[in-house]
Amino acid sequence: MTPDPGRRIPEATVARLPLYYRVLLESAEARVSTISSDRLAEMAGVNAAKVRKDLSYLGSFGTRGVGYDVDYLLHEIARELGLTQDWPCVIVGVGNLGAALANYRGFGARGFRVVALVDADPAKVGQTVADLRVEAFAELGTVCARERIAIGIIATPAGAAQDAADGLVGAGVRSVLNFASGVLSVPDDVSVRKVDLATELQILGFYQLRGANTALNTSRPA
Amino acid sequence: MTPDPGRRIPEATVARLPLYYRVLLESAEARVSTISSDRLAEMAGVNAAKVRKDLSYLGSFGTRGVGYDVDYLLHEIARELGLTQDWPCVIVGVGNLGAALANYRGFGARGFRVVALVDADPAKVGQTVADLRVEAFAELGTVCARERIAIGIIATPAGAAQDAADGLVGAGVRSVLNFASGVLSVPDDVSVRKVDLATELQILGFYQLRGANTALNTSRPA
DNA sequence: CTGACTTCGAGAAAACGATCACAAGCTCGG
DNA sequence: CCGAGCTTGTGATCGTTTTCTCGAAGTCAG
DSSP: OOOSTTOOOOHHHHHHHHHHHHHHHHHHHTTOOEEOHHHHHHHHTSOHHHHHHHHHHHOOOEETTTEEEHHHHHHHHHHHHTTTSOEEEEEEOOSHHHHHHHHOTTSSTTSEEEEEEEESOTTTTTOEETTEEEEEGGGHHHHHHHHTOOEEEEOSOHHHHHHHHHHHHHTTOOEEEEOSSSOOOOOTTOEEEEOOHHHHHHHHHHHHHSSOOOOSOOBOOO | OOOOSSOOOOHHHHHHHHHHHHHHHHHHHTTOOEEOHHHHHHHHTSOHHHHHHHHHHHOOOEETTTEEEHHHHHHHHHHHHTTTSOEEEEEEOOSHHHHHHHHOTTSGGGSEEEEEEEESOTTTTTOEETTEEEEEGGGHHHHHHHHTOOEEEEOSOHHHHHHHHHHHHHTTOOEEEEOSSSOOOOOTTOEEEEOOHHHHHHHHHHHHHSSOOOOSOOBOOO
16 A cells, blocks of 8 residues: 555546646635535535545645635645646647647646647648647747647547547657547557547447437547 | 347446547448458457457357457447437537537538537627528527437536526437536536536646656547 | 458446435524 | 535455466478
8 A cells, every 4th residue: 555655546537637626726716714514515516525525636735624626726736636736738740730739728728828830731830729820730840849748639630539549649749639530549648638529429329229328528538 | 119138238348449440430431241259359449359249248249269240240340339310409609619610520420410500699690600500599499400409419518517507408309518617517317418528638748747648539428 | 262351249247326324513492 | 513415435346357377289300
């Protein structure tokens, strides 16, 4: 047992931390200073025991008989998720989706800022989208180094996604968010998360055929 | 319609079916007529035992010593996911994201067609986006009935998401794909899947802080 | 037809995650 | 200071998912 230093947090818990964070933000804005696991669970749409178990992986932040201090908990979760830091992002592929992502407000909400755009289409290079100049895909390495890119966002057509991923990995990027369909192959030390519209719709299709219901959560581990 | 008698398919498996479907489509296009669980697993980025277990929930479609017939398997998965049917979708909220989704090709890939757009902003109503006329949010009920909407896609700001959901549910829609952040509350018989950029980035942030890696899959049950 | 080889299907075990249940620890009124 | 009333933190339990393993069932060369 490694109680403190090697504190391993289960994937399922990590996937829920952003949810708790959002709920706590709402509470903080409503001038709530203390919140119970019960209330937090209700607002997050999960079960209270799960909330307590999840938070206990971060440490013992609650006060028995009282609940959790909202501000303190916010701070702790933010620290755990790295929201206290700045993560410069690059979007690869400035089509419909890429442009929409670049313009998306509340995106850079906490620490995540889109600082560069890259596209393989020479016609797009030089254009300005969301106050950023689109640069050539060939410059990806240079751009990543210059901007100290931490996260690459792939918004290319499916066919170009692997090239995009290879470029990012080659440029030293170790976290990738992939909006293109299809599977990316990357080295073991690179994290990839996939967001796929078609997949989600197909899952809905399955449950629509049956009578059942799905959970409210899409933040699944893998 | 009776989906099938006792066969219950685990959520985790359902979430992977779209992945297998895509991989099989690629194989079919490459004129591959038969595929082993090993090869399929490699292409999908999962483990072979998992592939076999998953497919076994659908039935015994493989041939020992040979593998699976690509076309047959495609057909069976398509049937299970309801891809053989037509699912008319409405997008609620035609901002940056909503418009990008409406224009997204390969979206309506198999059976999922965006047939209506709705927005609460009077200035947007009447505009044409992706060959569709934007209609008033107040007309949502009428629109859903007229177009026999099966799936509602919420692309509104966070503050309007619950209203959008209520409107959809009130109009009889039982499957919702939510791009807005925050938790939706809906009746038990309604399926909701959430796609949240901020959540995904925050999860990447967590693993970036540590040295670890995440799985390639984002299609998590709940 | 036979034997070597391949691959599926499924039972069993292991890992993981969700939930239960309750002792421990806190606050507050009197 | 004490006892009643909350709420956390966590060991125990249960269900789900993943992985392991191997017999069964097929192909194919000769």
